[in-house]
Amino acid sequence: MASQWQNFLRNLGDWRGSFTSLSPAGEILDNTPSILTLENGAPGAGDGVEERLVRFRLRRYAHGFDQEPTRDFSQDYRSLGRQVVFFDSGSFCKGSLQVAPNTPFGAEFGFVHGDRRHRLVQLYEASGDFDGLVLIREFRAGSDAAERPPLSLAALQGAWHGQAGTVLADWPEIETAEAEAHFAPSGAGGLRLRTRIGREESELEAPGQARLQWLADGGYTLMPPQVSHRQAFTVEAGWLSGPDRLERLIRRYDASGAWQSAAHLVLSRRA
Numbered sequence: 487m488a489s490q491w492q493n494f495l496r497n498l499g500d501w502r503g504s505f506t507s508l509s510p511a512g513e514i515l516d517n518t519p520s521i522l523t524l525e526n527g528a529p530g531a532g533d534g535v536e537e538r539l540v541r542f543r544l545r546r547y548a549h550g551f552d553q554e555p556t557r558d559f560s561q562d563y564r565s566l567g568r569q570v571v572f573f574d575s576g577s578f579c580k581g582s583l584q585v586a587p588n589t590p591f592g593a594e595f596g597f598v599h600g601d602r603r604h605r606l607v608q609l610y611e612a613s614g615d616f617d618g619l620v621l622i623r624e625f626r627a628g629s630d631a632a633e634r635p636p637l638s639l640a641a642l643q644g645a646w647h648g649q650a651g652t653v654l655a656d657w658p659e660i661e662t663a664e665a666e667a668h669f670a671p672s673g674a675g676g677l678r679l680r681t682r683i684g685r686e687e688s689e690l691e692a693p694g695q696a697r698l699q700w701l702a703d704g705g706y707t708l709m710p711p712q713v714s715h716r717q718a719f720t721v722e723a724g725w726l727s728g729p730d731r732l733e734r735l736i737r738r739y740d741a742s743g744a745w746q747s748a749a750h751l752v753l754s755r756r757a
Contacts, residue, residue: 488574490566490658491538496576497596498524498540501603503624505546510616512699519547521555522624527562538564571653573660573750575599579723579735583655585715585743588612595723595735601629604703606723614712616697623703634704637726639677641704642669646732646753650683654747665751667734679708683749696720715743730755 501522507515527539540563545555566572570580581593591610596603605622625631635641650665663684672678677692692698696708704726710719718741724734734751 490572493572493574493576497598498526500627501624502627506621508619510618519551521545571748573651577750579737579748581737583745585713591713593721593737597725597733599727601626601631604705604725606707608709608721610713614714616711621701636702637700637704637706639671641726645756647756648753650749650751652747652749655745667753
């Protein structure tokens with residue numbers, strides 16, 4: 487099985503896209519073109535820590551790629567922290583390890599498939615209230631990759647099956663299991679979602695147990711309206727990367743607000 491670092495390397499490349507800020511109501515607040523570069527700084531190196539180097543550079547543009555960037559940030563990576571988990575496809579999620587009083591909370595979900603990356607950041611205020619989203623749509627430079635249509639329940643409704651990889655906070659190795667999901671309407675525009683990973687089953691309704699938002703580029707997000715260090719909760723993002731291919735990334739927190747696990751589901755529509 488590939489290491490976390492090897493899974494991270496699946497994100498290498500020049501990615502052109504945009505950062506779109508969304509209000510809690512889903513309104514577009516800002517849209518900024520971007521170029522993100524992840525470059526292996528140690529070509530041909532093995533998996534030894536001393537040989538690791540990935541150079542990260544993010545440029546953001548206020549008026550298009552033909553102008554000078556308004557922000558240019560660079561960073562070198564030689565290791566990965568516990569707050570981020572990379573799965574076999576290169577898809578990843580990261581976020582706060584602990585929900586703390588009077589401290590902002592956030593989680594990022596990154597999907598990688600072919601020449602596309604679809605990323606989503608969930609933001610919460612220091613009070614624990616939901617503060618908005620940042621949707622990041624990226625395309626490998628020089629490719630003909632296209633954006634996916636906006637998502638709706640009609641595109642997901644029904645049964646899906648596939649595989650899940652799960653990482654526990656106290657056990658960093660990825661454990662794989664069969665997975666199933668079933669999406670169904672609930673009430674006026676709501677969603678009922680049943681999930682099985684191995685022998686573990688769960689069910690939720692949105693609105694109700696979670697807040698649901700459909701997104702551009704085949705994405706969706708499920709999250710609580712408020713997070714707390716006194717109540718268990720789950721945050722999730724999904725991406726329909728093809729008509730019959732669905733990815734889900736799920737981060738779970740326990741009743742003390744501590745990060746508990748991360749899971750990545752790759753599902754196909756059940757015939």
